[in-house]
Amino acid sequence: MNKTEFLKALEKQLKYLPKEDRDDALNYYSEYIDDMNFAENEDISIRLGKPKDIAKNIISECAEKTIDKHDSEKGAKSTAKIVWLTILIICSSPVTLPIAIALLTIVFTLVLTITVVLLSLGLSALAVIAAGIICSVLSFMLPGFGTKLVALGIGLIIAAVGALLLIITIFLAELFIKLIILICKAIIGKKKEA
C-alpha cells in the first residue's frame, strides 16, 4: 500500500465525518507519511497501521468532541449527530459484521417501535382534545340550559384529559431522547477505554 492508496483508504473510512475533521486528519497523515521516509515499494500500513484502525481513533475523538459540545448546546441537530457517530463507531469496531448488523437491527427496531408508539399516543391525545372541543361547541346547539351546561362540562373534561395525555406523551418523548443519548455516550465511552 503506497501513500496515495493509503490516504484514499483512510479518506473512505472517514467519509461520514464532517469535511473539516476529515481534511485535518488526512493532512496530518500525509505529512506524517512524508516524514517517515518510506522506501519506494514499502507497504506503509505495516509501520503506520491499517487505515481502518487509524480511522477508529479519529472517529472516537470526533464523537467525544461532539458529546462535549452537546452538553453545552442542546438541540435536535446535535442529538442526531451523536446517534450518527455512535452508529459509525459500532460499524468501525472490531466485532464481526454479523454481530454489528444484529446490534444495529435491534437498536433500530427498538427506536422505531418506541417512536411509533409515542407518535400514536400523541395523535390520540390530539384527537381526544379535538373531540372535547367539538363536544363543547356543539353543546350550544342542544335544547335546554341544563343540557347545554352538562354537554359543555363533559366536552371540557374530555379536552382536559386529551391535554393531559399530550403532556405525558411529550414528557415520555423527552425521556426517550435522553435515554438514547445516554446509551450513545455509554457506547462511545466504552470505546474510549479500549
Place this chain on the structure above:
Amino acid sequence: MTYQLTAPLLDACVIGVVAAGDTYGYTLTQKVQEVVDISESTLYPVLRRLQKSGLLTTYDQPFEGRNRRYYSITEDGKKQLDFYKAEWEVYKNNIDKLLGGASNE
C-alpha cells in the same frame, strides 16, 4: 513496558515535549516513543484534543515544497503543564514511599 500510561499522563508528556520547543507530528511521536510504547497513530487524537481545549496551537511552515504543521504551547498549556508536573511529583513521591516501605513510619 510493565507500567501502563494513562490518558492524562500521555497528555502531560505531549505538552511537556511541545513546551521544550515547537515540533511537528512525526518528531513528537518519535520523542514520546523513545520512552513509552505507543503506536504511530496514538498522538493524532491527543494533539487534536489538546488543540481544541486551547492548550496547544498550530502554525504551518513550508518544508521541501510541502507543508509542515508545527505545534506550540499556549499560556493555558503552560499552566496545565505546571499542574501536571505538581500532580506527578506528589504521585511519584507517594509511590516511592510505598515501594520503599516507608508507609509504616
